[in-house]
Amino acid sequence: MIICTKCRELKSESEFAIRKETKKGFTSKCKACQREYYKQYYKERAKEITAKTTLYRKTHEGWRKKMDLKYAKTEKGKIRRLKAHMKWRKKNPLKYRAHMRVAKAIQRGKIIKGECAYPNGNCEGRIEGHHTDYSKPLDITWFCKKHHMLADKVYKLTQIKCH
Numbered sequence: 001m002i003i004c005t006k007c008r009e010l011k012s013e014s015e016f017a018i019r020k021e022t023k024k025g026f027t028s029k030c031k032a033c034q035r036e037y038y039k040q041y042y043k044e045r046a047k048e049i050t051a052k053t054t055l056y057r058k059t060h061e062g063w064r065k066k067m068d069l070k071y072a073k074t075e076k077g078k079i080r081r082l083k084a085h086m087k088w089r090k091k092n093p094l095k096y097r098a099h100m101r102v103a104k105a106i107q108r109g110k111i112i113k114g115e116c117a118y119p120n121g122n123c124e125g126r127i128e129g130h131h132t133d134y135s136k137p138l139d140i141t142w143f144c145k146k147h148h149m150l151a152d153k154v155y156k157l158t159q160i161k162c163h
Contacts, residue, residue, distance in 0.1 A: 002026060006033035098137035102129050105138060118147035130155075 001010050005028040016026035017034065027034060042049060057064070071077040089096045105111040116123045125145025132155060133139060143151055 002030075004028070004030040004033055006030070006037070094134045095131075098131055098134045101137040102140060111138065111140075114142040116144040116147055117141050118143060118150070121147055123147065 001012060002016055002024065003010050004016075007030065009030070011030050013026060015030045015032070017031055018025060019027045022028070029037065072081060102111065106113065113127045113129075116127060121144075123144035123146065127142050127144055128148045129140035130143050130148050130151050131137070131140060141151070
């Protein structure tokens with residue numbers, strides 16, 4: 001049993017995080033107090049933390065992509081990706097069916113990928129199909145990867161319903 005230095009309650013060792021550097025091998029604050037501390041810490045410094053995180057991600061973008069690709073090639077990475085894909089399929093059956101119909105139509109030559117529909121844009125990435133209505137799977141607008149992401153954001157913003 002250990003006394004928490006924050007709430008001063010006597011608690012079992014399972015309620016403390018392990019910390020090998022300390023004499024007892026546990027943190028001085030219980031997990032509940034530590035959680036409260038971090039919540040308050042983040043609340044007080046949210047803008048600063050977000051700015052630091054954004055800067056870090058921008059400066060390490062190439063390295064992160066390289067490590068993500070490396071992980072994706074491992075057995076563990078392949079299994080994780082497959083599980084995520086299966087979970088997405090289960091959650092989005094209509095979208096999955098639409099994607100499959102488009103893929104098969106392209107494969108059979110019934111649909112030919114067009115150019116990016118975004119006007120006067122510097123296109124980046126492969127050409128992808130954009131659905132505005134998944135119940136009409138072959139009704140697609142073609143966009144490059146960059147403009148497809150933009151089209152999705154615009155579409156989501158226009159679908160927000162006010163109460």
